[in-house]
Amino acid sequence: MPAPIRLRELIRTIRTARTQAEEREMIQKECAAIRSSFREEDNTYRCRNVAKLLYMHMLGYPAHFGQLECLKLIASQKFTDKRIGYLGAMLLLDERQDVHLLMTNCIKNDLNHSTQYVQGLALCTLGCMGSSEMCRDLAGEVEKLLKTSNSYLRKKAALCAVHVIRKVPELMEMFLPATKNLLSEKNHGVLHTSVVLLTEMCERSPDMLSHFRKLVPQLVRILKNLIMSGYSPEHDVSGISDPFLQVRILRLLRILGRSDDDSSEAMNDILAQVATNTETSKNVGNAILYETVLTIMDIKSESGLRVLAINILGRFLLNNDKNIRYVALTSLLKTVQTDHNAVQRHRSTIVDCLKDLDVSIKRRAMELSFALVNGNNIRGMMKELLYFLDSCDPEFKADCASGVFLAAEKYAPSKRWHIDTIMRVLTTAGSYVRDDSVPNLIQLITNSVEMHAYTVQRLYKALLDDISQQPLVQVSSWCIGEYGDLLVSGQCEEEEPIQVTEDEVLDVLEGLLVSNLSTPVTRGYALTAIMKLSTRFSSVNRIKKVVSIYGSSIDVELQQRAVEYNALFKKYDHMRPALLERMPIMEKTATNGPTEIVQTNGETEPSVLDTKHPPPVTQPANQVRAGVIISKYAGLHLCNLYIGIPPMTAYNKNGLKIEFTFERANPNPNIAVITIHASNSTEADMTDFVFQAAVPKVSRHSLELILKCLIMKHSRFVQSKLCHSILKTLNLVESWVNMSECESRLT
């Protein structure tokens, strides 16, 4: 049988293939040849065949049938075989295949081989892809090699130990003795890998961390020598001596000094020295400075040093190299909370980075800018940020818009400025604004009572220009529905009032209803707005007509609304003005935060009734927060054997009324049933009704509480759920409490 073709020959051949199909054919042919060669157990050419297989594997073809052959190569006595065998193992095998465990014995033997290059291969493979089983079996050998005087092996053993520790953290202890004099090595390779090993150990174990703190002086000395010593050709990179080692030492110092005053103090001087003496013209020097800054910011450094660090970052921001700028922005973002004032000094440079061409830099600059906004710089910063919003890529717009809203809410110097800012965002990035911004904005507008006329006028004008951006359209239609009367009466104080008739307004709203650009949600807003205007405008007949048309709309949501509004005209006309009157001021609540326990009436065991409304489909409803005490009543009355407790109104505000009725359960009279009736008398939906109850400890023998909840709603579909979890978290109830999910009904 002819000798299998050489590796380079195969590579050359495969590269001549002009199509994927041609290449595949060649590969298949060669694989077949290799397979039969493997079957013949040919020792001479196994190495060559596996090498070829590895090449084909890199091209993306399957090579699993070569796995066992790699093992045979590793077991061979030839160095050539071992070299390729170990390479094959690292490329084709991983800990998911059982086959890899067969390597363990070979590696063990090779770790004790007489040739250091063979030992090196074994260490490398183990340190690269050793599984936890292998690591367990071979940790002892690695530990032995960690103590050898052969620096070639010692440095590899150190990194191998790092891998072992990562895979089997419990084995960390066994390497401790060997670390004793690692740092007294002269060899940089060993020093570097030792520092990596020490870093790994300190990061994983607080005990190790305290144990190794005593090394700080030694590390400082080594670092000092690196900086002060003259030119060392072997380790020099652009005039800096062994930057890799310097960076690793700085990182270890960071971990050691982190929450320790003494250590931090001991490294203060050297950090200052590195920070001021390192050459910054090349990337290498900046890499060291970067690591130094990270260390300074993380340990308990004195303020002078921190300012030095921030200034270095400030200089980085002006560097021509965009990599340096990027790294500076990232670091500043990490430190902006703790060293806010220092970072503020570089605000203008950061804002300039918003105009950078690089996407990553822009994003960082944006995040940092938002972090730097405060009451003093809000006007200037907002100008820059709005300009950025205008011109940035779509991927940024949503985040930027949210950031602007948040910042405006926190620091708005005036209501008018706030509204103007919102308008600007809606008109420039209206389609990217997040869904939950709409109710937030509506709440904001409602609460800015004196700005209503101005707001509705501006929103109306915006609508005339552009009806494609849904959040803008939704907010605008809601406003027009609420404040349309101010619009037509031309009452605006802030700017020149526009002349607009009722018919023109209705034209615009009806236009939204028919436009292809409007989403179903928007149409809902528009229809309700038109309905509301029936109490504010005089052209009621026109509105009646519109409403009745949509009573047969295909869109179920729209149809339902129209039908109900029709009913309002026909049967409940006397209720219409009250139902459609102006929204009251909504209380500010946390929109996404967890429920807060509210203490009312000085009771010590409160419970909370909280209705949260992020409306996807409906009009924004009231946000209501109320503290209701049921514990007092529940405990007291129920302990009194709950006979004939009259129903009580626990809560009645903003259209939400909660009533409790008490009765004995049937058939078990030892069970008290508290029924909660909740009703919504506003015309808006209340969605996501969440009822949470905290109940005091009640005697296990006397009662079981069953809380049942019925939601009766004015007319619309409501979804609610009862929250069991609060009981567990409060851990107040000893007895078993069963809470059933309440039913939702469509009337």
Next chain:
Amino acid sequence: MQFMLLFSRQGKLRLQKWYVPLSDKEKKKITRELVQTVLARKPKMCSFLEWRDLKIVYKRYASLYFCCAIEDQDNELITLEIIHRYVELLDKYFGSVCELDIIFNFEKAYFILDEFLLGGEAQETSKKNVLKAIEQADLLQESEDEYLSVKIFK
């Protein structure tokens, strides 16, 4: 470092070194996506990007992209130096290295990498020492081959 990939401007993989255990399928997927992402970058953009939960550091040397995935706490700038050091080693070994050298001698490229990095960290910071070790290993291989071929033909 979690992995290093070398690929051409056409997206062909020339070297892959993985320091984390992943299935072949996952490796292929990551490679494909990352190659696409890096090749889409414009020349003026910075060498760092966030991808999934990793930091990617890449640099182009002639027709080859050198791409490393590092962890959150790793220093991006020094990783650029690591990449540069590896290129220097290849250059010294092959004498003015080009992509073809790496294609036809990929196993040597791996051997050099394995003398420079171990488990994702640098094991030797002296260029001279790495090259010396490779040289010695090559010599060992050659002398062994010579000895054995003499044996075979005897």
